[in-house]
Amino acid sequence: MKIALLGYGTVGSGVVEVINSNKESIEKRAGKAIDIKYVLDLREFPGEAINELIVHDFSTILEDDEIEIVAEAMGGVEPAYTFAKSSLLKGKSYVTSNKELVALHGAELLEIARKNKVNFLFEASVGGGIPIIRPLNQSLTADEIYEITGILNGTTNFILTKMKNEGRSFESVLKEAQELGYAEKNPAADVEGYDACRKIAILASLAFGEHVSFEDIPTEGITQISSEDMIYAEKMNYVIKLLATCQKQDGSVFARVSPMMISKEHPLAMVNDVFNAIFVKGNVIGDVMFYGKGAGKLPTASAVVADIVDAAKHSGTNIITFWSREKIDLKDKDEVKVSYFIRVQDEDGLAENKVKEAFKEIQPVEALSREYAFITEVMTEGEFAKRLGKLSDLTIMSKVRTEK
Amino acid sequence: MKIALLGYGTVGSGVVEVINSNKESIEKRAGKAIDIKYVLDLREFPGEAINELIVHDFSTILEDDEIEIVAEAMGGVEPAYTFAKSSLLKGKSYVTSNKELVALHGAELLEIARKNKVNFLFEASVGGGIPIIRPLNQSLTADEIYEITGILNGTTNFILTKMKNEGRSFESVLKEAQELGYAEKNPAADVEGYDACRKIAILASLAFGEHVSFEDIPTEGITQISSEDMIYAEKMNYVIKLLATCQKQDGSVFARVSPMMISKEHPLAMVNDVFNAIFVKGNVIGDVMFYGKGAGKLPTASAVVADIVDAAKHSGTNIITFWSREKIDLKDKDEVKVSYFIRVQDEDGLAENKVKEAFKEIQPVEALSREYAFITEVMTEGEFAKRLGKLSDLTIMSKVRTEK
Known part of the structure; x- marks a missing residue:
């Protein structure tokens, strides 16, 4: 199975390194030999073995019917989106570590992959090497x-x-x-x-x-x-x-x-x-x-290569992934319940009374000198903002949401 | 897709509960409806809905060509092994939470599954609900x-x-x-x-x-x-x-x-x-x-049902799993390197000298009264046993391996 790699930066070079160093076990698991035929990069790498594979024009990859999997490790929405879409439409699986691309166009690219009986895989886009997308x-x-x-x-x-x-x-x-x-x-x-x-x-x-x-x-x-x-x-x-x-x-x-x-x-x-x-x-x-x-050359490359193996094993079949283009309307953030830790300046010892006027139930925290600190009860963000507004004559030094 | 469940104990009843309560999302992921047609149990459950599905004879399940997946939650090597083998040979996938069965016969059952283009899946046998086998x-x-x-x-x-x-x-x-x-x-x-x-x-x-x-x-x-x-x-x-x-x-x-x-x-x-x-x-x-x-009715049932979904999705294809029948000869345990924490009785304050004679380099630990305690250097288990033998006139109160 011939694959092409887009981008020979940190992650891209890691992918080459992983495929070379664990060749035997990877091919056993993929059920076939995996050969990198092209590496797309703007640069040349004179004197390095990789230079033989370097191409500068994506169409070389796109037009080569031998290439069944395109693995991308470039990052950024463009030109990755164009490369991904055209690869999938040409019947090539697309594997990526690119979270910007996936977050923005994941639903659409999954749909194109499904229609073309290929796969769009992105284990490496979240959590580096940690298996999370597939689980x-x-x-x-x-x-x-x-x-x-x-x-x-x-x-x-x-x-x-x-x-x-x-x-x-x-x-x-x-x-x-x-x-x-x-x-x-x-x-x-x-x-x-x-x-x-x-x-x-x-x-x-x-x-x-x-x-x-x-x-x-x-x-x-x-x-x-x-x-x-x-x-x-x-x-x-x-x-x-x-x-x-x-x-x-x-x-x-x-x-x-x-x-x-x-x-x-x-x-x-x-x-x-x-x-x-x-x-x-x-x-x-x-x-x-x-x-x-969650990051780093080899852990991220490990996830990219695991996706390449999966794409190779599922040649000709789409692995169903549920992520429809229907958009979820998120709950208004003002309605989300939350509790805050708050520190205010307290030069004159008067902060406590003001705080207790604004927030009914508080849990005071032993404070550093010239400060008053407390944890609020659980309330909506909207309610919190309103009450915090009442402290406008105090200097708020911190507000951090707390588990409660 | 019709399935049969073997055993209606804690995990088995959990499987029924999960399939019923998450029916819609499970069937969406499996790509088809999943119906429990039989539940094999020795008991009757008069007055309960499940009683309609109860059968006492495994051959009812084995001979029913409609049954594509057999899910077992009985435990113990027999009759599970016989049930698993005959199910796979009949072209039915077999899903199990039974670690005794998998540890003893996993390699053989995987081979039979592969030859019959069905699946032998056992996510629930290790770590309960934790996804570990599939990752x-x-x-x-x-x-x-x-x-x-x-x-x-x-x-x-x-x-x-x-x-x-x-x-x-x-x-x-x-x-x-x-x-x-x-x-x-x-x-x-x-x-x-x-x-x-x-x-x-x-x-x-x-x-x-x-x-x-x-x-x-x-x-x-x-x-x-x-x-x-x-x-x-x-x-x-x-x-x-x-x-x-x-x-x-x-x-x-x-x-x-x-x-x-x-x-x-x-x-x-x-x-x-x-x-x-x-x-x-x-x-x-x-x-x-x-x-x-790692255990419990619902977490374990979650893993069994996830395997049922996977088996349903892979109807007609074997998911390759590498576990050959070739047996690994484990390293002689006497050659494994280790470090121990040791406590000995020390009524007379003489333990330290005896310990230092037997073990060259030790890391003493602040001891409870009338005790002497230390951590050994790293050595093989064989060497450790030999040196410990030299302390035969001391009472060893604890020996616990330590990370080092």
């Missing part, structure tokens, strides 16, 4: 999934873990992460939660069978989390994690990406450093969790 | 798996968690577990590690592609673990878990079931109560972990 599609089929909550971004988890363990500020740890190559020069996609947002949109669409648009998901990153927040969390036996969640309650779906304080007893609390984990709740199976490296 | 077969296909280590028995994990948290003895917690119905009247299968042993034999066979016989796996239960051991573990920042492991090193495979002290930082350390978790190491993906309820 959702093929293992948790007896269940109605009503919640998925995950730590879906390794960079932010690395930053939060370091802030917690070393008492350092967000800015200082971000700088170190950039120096180590764990964070991009422009870190917005990670630290503002955009990456996690696309990933939870994909998982939500698969869990509920209809399209969840990432643009509809309220998304908050970790840039406002301070080392003081970490101190409070520790005192309360909480940890702060950037959680992406989607939940179905009484027929309505809501989704959100935001930092959360969760109990140290929660299985997601022990997920540290660049690890990711995805917690799934089903009405029959109860709680299951999938844990592993 | 091993279909998701981790790019990797060479070199280690699987798991907490595979919920009863012993419940007992160890209670012993740790409440400072109680094994006997007292076991009694409570029996009263709660978490442990059997005859608890040997759980507390002696036999259940975990069969499960790791299944996982090892799938990971390495050849048959690992459970009878070859050195197996030790938790009956010797004392509340004092828990106190020492806590002091050293360890927890004690019953771990089942299989590992491949330099081409040779070893497997073992035994209590282990592992660091509190290890992802398996936070797996408490009746939860199970399976930690897999691959040469590409790195570490991944699967976590969930």
Whole structure:
């Protein structure tokens, strides 16, 4: 079986490395030999063996009927979308690690694949090497999934873990992460939660069978989390994690990406450093969790290659995936119930009274000096915003959603 | 699609409940209606709806060509083995939660299924509802798996968690577990590690592609673990878990079931109560972990029904599973490297010298009164036994393998 690889960057070169190093076991599992015939990249790699396979024009791949699987590791919506669509229409399976592409066009590309009896597979787009897409599609089929909550971004988890363990500020740890190559020069996609947002949109669409648009998901990153927040969390036996969640309650779906304080007893609390984990709740199976490296050259390549194997095994048949183009209207975010941890400045000791006027029931937290801190009762986001408005003459130093 | 269910006990009745309660989503995923036509049980259930489906004679099911899938939730090698073999030979897929059957006859039954273009599926036999068999077969296909280590028995994990948290003895917690119905009247299968042993034999066979016989796996239960051991573990920042492991090193495979002290930082350390978790190491993906309820009516039924869905989707095609009848000769257990935590009685303060004579390098541990405690360096089990023999005039109060 001849395949083509689009993009010879970090993940792409990892795919070549994995196919070469585990050749025997991979071909045994695929049931046939897997040969990379072309690698599409803008660059040349003179002196490297890969250079013989390099092509610069996608049409070479598209027009070659020998190519049955196109594996893409480029990222970005275009030209990936054009490549994906034309590959599937030509009867080639398309395997991708590209979360932007999948979050935006997954439903459509799955439909084209189904009509053309080929496969559109994207295990690597969420959770790097962690098997989650295939288990959702093929293992948790007896269940109605009503919640998925995950730590879906390794960079932010690395930053939060370091802030917690070393008492350092967000800015200082971000700088170190950039120096180590764990964070991009422009870190917005990670630290503002955009990456996690696309990933939870994909998982939500698969869990509920209809399209969840990432643009509809309220998304908050970790840039406002301070080392003081970490101190409070520790005192309360909480940890702060950037959680992406989607939940179905009484027929309505809501989704959100935001930092959360969760109990140290929660299985997601022990997920540290660049690890990711995805917690799934089903009405029959109860709680299951999938844990592993959510990024990195080889873990991501492992998922791409597993999809190539699956596509090879299913040559000529479509693996049914439920993700219709019907769009889910997410629940109004103001109606979602939530509880917050709040810190306010308190130079004069008067904050407590003001807080108690605004919020009826609060759970006070032992505060740092010149501060007043508390946890609100559970209320809707809308109600919370209204009550918080009443504190307009206080300086709000933090507000972080808490598990309750 | 008509199916038959063998056994209407806890798991069997769970299967009926799941198929009824999630009917719509299950049939959507299976691509066809799934009807239970027969339920084989020795008993009658007068007044219950299920009674209409009850049959007492397996041949009714075997001879009915309408039945395409037989789902078994009886347990025990016979008559399950006879039922499985004859079903597969008749061209019916066989789905089972029966670890004894799978551990003993898995390789043969998979071969018969392959020859007859049907499927032998057993997701529910390991880890209850946790998806692990299908991910091993279909998701981790790019990797060479070199280690699987798991907490595979919920009863012993419940007992160890209670012993740790409440400072109680094994006997007292076991009694409570029996009263709660978490442990059997005859608890040997759980507390002696036999259940975990069969499960790791299944996982090892799938990971390495050849048959690992459970009878070859050195197996030790938790009956010797004392509340004092828990106190020492806590002091050293360890927890004690019953771990089942299989590992491949330099081409040779070893497997073992035994209590282990592992660091509190290890992802398996936070797996408490009746939860199970399976930690897999691959040469590409790195570490991944699967976590969930390892037993119980509905989680186990969830896995059985997911297999029924898979069998329905793959009607007429065999899902290739690598588990050949070729048997793996496990590494001699005396050659496996290990480190132990040891406690000896020390009434006269002379133990330290004797210990240091027998074991060269030790790491002493702050001991309870009238005891001497230490961790050995890493050595083979054979070497350890020899050195321990030199302490024959001391009373050994505990020996527990430790992560190092």
